[in-house]
Amino acid sequence: MKLTVALMLCMFAIAAADSAMDRVMTLVDAGELEGAEAAYALAASVVDPSLLPAELTAGTEPARCGTPAILEATRLAELDPDSPLAREALDLLARPTLSGPEHILDSPAGWFKIHWTDSGADASNLAYATALASAADFSRTVECTNMGYDVPPSDLGMGGDTKYDLYIMQISSLGYTTYSGEPSDPSTPENDYASHIVILNDMTENLMKVTQAHEYQHAVQMGYDVAEPTWFMENCSTWMEDQVFDEINDYVGYLHSGDNPLRKPWWDIRSGSGGLYWYGGNLWTRYMSLRMDIPSVRQIWELCGDTTGNNMLAAQGDVFEDHGMTWEQGFMEYACWRWFTAANWYAGCGMYDDEATLWTPGPYVFSYHIENTLPATGDEGVYPPETYGIAWVKVNLSSYQSNWVNIHFDGLNNYEWNLGVILWDTEGDHQFQWYDVDLSTGVKDVAVNPAGWDYLVFFPAFMGNISIDHTYDYTVTYTTGIEGDPAPEAIGLSVSSNPAGPETQVLFDLPTASDARLQVFDMTGRLVSTLHDGEAAAGSHSAVLGNLVPGTYFVYLSADGQSASRTLVFAD
Numbered sequence: 001m002k003l004t005v006a007l008m009l010c011m012f013a014i015a016a017a018d019s020a021m022d023r024v025m026t027l028v029d030a031g032e033l034e035g036a037e038a039a040y041a042l043a044a045s046v047v048d049p050s051l052l053p054a055e056l057t058a059g060t061e062p063a064r065c066g067t068p069a070i071l072e073a074t075r076l077a078e079l080d081p082d083s084p085l086a087r088e089a090l091d092l093l094a095r096p097t098l099s100g101p102e103h104i105l106d107s108p109a110g111w112f113k114i115h116w117t118d119s120g121a122d123a124s125n126l127a128y129a130t131a132l133a134s135a136a137d138f139s140r141t142v143e144c145t146n147m148g149y150d151v152p153p154s155d156l157g158m159g160g161d162t163k164y165d166l167y168i169m170q171i172s173s174l175g176y177t178t179y180s181g182e183p184s185d186p187s188t189p190e191n192d193y194a195s196h197i198v199i200l201n202d203m204t205e206n207l208m209k210v211t212q213a214h215e216y217q218h219a220v221q222m223g224y225d226v227a228e229p230t231w232f233m234e235n236c237s238t239w240m241e242d243q244v245f246d247e248i249n250d251y252v253g254y255l256h257s258g259d260n261p262l263r264k265p266w267w268d269i270r271s272g273s274g275g276l277y278w279y280g281g282n283l284w285t286r287y288m289s290l291r292m293d294i295p296s297v298r299q300i301w302e303l304c305g306d307t308t309g310n311n312m313l314a315a316q317g318d319v320f321e322d323h324g325m326t327w328e329q330g331f332m333e334y335a336c337w338r339w340f341t342a343a344n345w346y347a348g349c350g351m352y353d354d355e356a357t358l359w360t361p362g363p364y365v366f367s368y369h370i371e372n373t374l375p376a377t378g379d380e381g382v383y384p385p386e387t388y389g390i391a392w393v394k395v396n397l398s399s400y401q402s403n404w405v406n407i408h409f410d411g412l413n414n415y416e417w418n419l420g421v422i423l424w425d426t427e428g429d430h431q432f433q434w435y436d437v438d439l440s441t442g443v444k445d446v447a448v449n450p451a452g453w454d455y456l457v458f459f460p461a462f463m464g465n466i467s468i469d470h471t472y473d474y475t476v477t478y479t480t481g482i483e484g485d486p487a488p489e490a491i492g493l494s495v496s497s498n499p500a501g502p503e504t505q506v507l508f509d510l511p512t513a514s515d516a517r518l519q520v521f522d523m524t525g526r527l528v529s530t531l532h533d534g535e536a537a538a539g540s541h542s543a544v545l546g547n548l549v550p551g552t553y554f555v556y557l558s559a560d561g562q563s564a565s566r567t568l569v570f571a572d
Helices: 005-009 020-029 035-047 067-079 084-092 126-146 205-222 230-244 250-255 282-291 295-306 312-322 327-339 354-358
Strands: 103-106 112-116 164-169 175-178 196-200 376-379 393-396 404-411 417-425 429-436 443-448 455-462 472-479 492-495 505-510 514-522 527-536 539-544 551-559 562-570
Touching: 020 035, 020 067, 035 067, 035 084, 067 084, 067 175, 067 230, 103 126, 112 126, 126 164, 126 205, 126 230, 175 205, 196 205, 205 230, 205 250, 230 250, 230 282, 230 295, 250 282, 250 354, 282 295, 282 327, 295 312, 312 327, 327 417, 327 429, 327 455, 393 472, 404 417, 404 455, 417 443, 429 443, 455 472, 492 551, 492 562, 505 514, 505 527, 505 551, 527 539, 527 551
Parallel strands: 112 164, 164 196
Antiparallel strands: 103 112, 175 196, 376 472, 393 455, 404 443, 404 472, 417 429, 417 455, 429 562, 492 505, 505 539, 514 527, 514 551, 551 562
16 A cells, blocks of 8 residues: 555655655654554555665665664554554554565574574575574673563464564564563563564674664563653663674664764753664663663663552652762763763763764764853753753853853753753863752852863753753853852862872762762773772762872762762872
């Protein structure tokens, strides 16, 4: 069945996109396609684009992952089960039929059944099927055996037996995972389903490997709750590529240009219908795994599985609380972590790992948000921050070392803003703190002592769920005193002697009781020791540095949504 003439008339609304899936999703987001017609177009865009008008397919390339369109198509079709077009959409998503004689290969571990053919449009070969089988076994070993995720529910023999089914076919994405037509796990009350995966029949070995790891994570997710939002599904699946095949680093391509959290920080972290932001958003998941621990991401999915329906943000909040911080603290810290990437990353910053140096060109600052002379004024410019969006403002402190630098921020009144402030020494120290902005006035005044710091970087973050433009303005001044109210007390970090020895005390101060993590890193970014990790009361604390190999190190403190690092030299 072809789509309606009405669809043809709205082709003018489509911007250039990489894939048929992106073009269809553009129309769905714009409200030009709805209901069963949207379900059919989304399913066809991944499974059989020849069913779509040529305007939606001409000049396209395979989508990175067809699962987002498949999920949305299934959800829309299930809302209108009596519609012939919805039924056709579900038929497209059912177990596929290969273009030639079907060959079967069981994976070496016996967990997967590979379905492939050597003739017709879906033609592949035994070597490709064998490589996929090995990649599938390795993905399950890492994700389920090593990382503890539940194995996806059984399909109860739909593919011939209870092994997980992988189909090698010619499709318009690198791969997709679908639960359409699959059984739910009868042993649980959860919204969990079996699934099957379809993999493109012609990829390089490395691309095939990371695609399999990516799609198998989707299968795992569907085994917890199919109703959870696509944005975090893709965040996690892209992050999982690097967990399973760390040496490949295909994910880095999502961070070099286009739509990602470094190049478009003003976007909502949940953004990404079409385009590549979902995949660049793996940094949010990566942040969680490094800031808390790797199991924290699995724990989010376990909480989602316990409650039917979309409760992703609530589940994330619960896991943050289990690790001594709020979701809001985590989000603001994530904004700070995004700054310390590419050329801004250094070994002792305590944020991300050395792969962050690969994420070039790094965090994007609008030219009108780069301030070299004070006083300076500015506003949101072209792109106001969306909900959970930010904008970095960079102030050069080289000529302003003796007195005070004051930030006056004034955001849209009666809505929730936060203000993050980073003091940064490019040689390898930083201090980060964030503040709640007055809800009624939208105003926050922050004073910082610039002595010894190269740059002040501050960022407004809009935390409310409203659709109007999130406007703000700011003024940065250099004065002999503090303008307005002094900033709330920040965490403190210092060492009793530098150069340091085994008995040197690492001193830290907390304005309020909180979980605190005090760590030592070497110049390569390797974690050398953890001096404190757990609850700490408000006030002053100390820890003995201990014996180290002579050299330069960084001490990193994270507490109460703030962070700081200091350089020390260890001598004999």
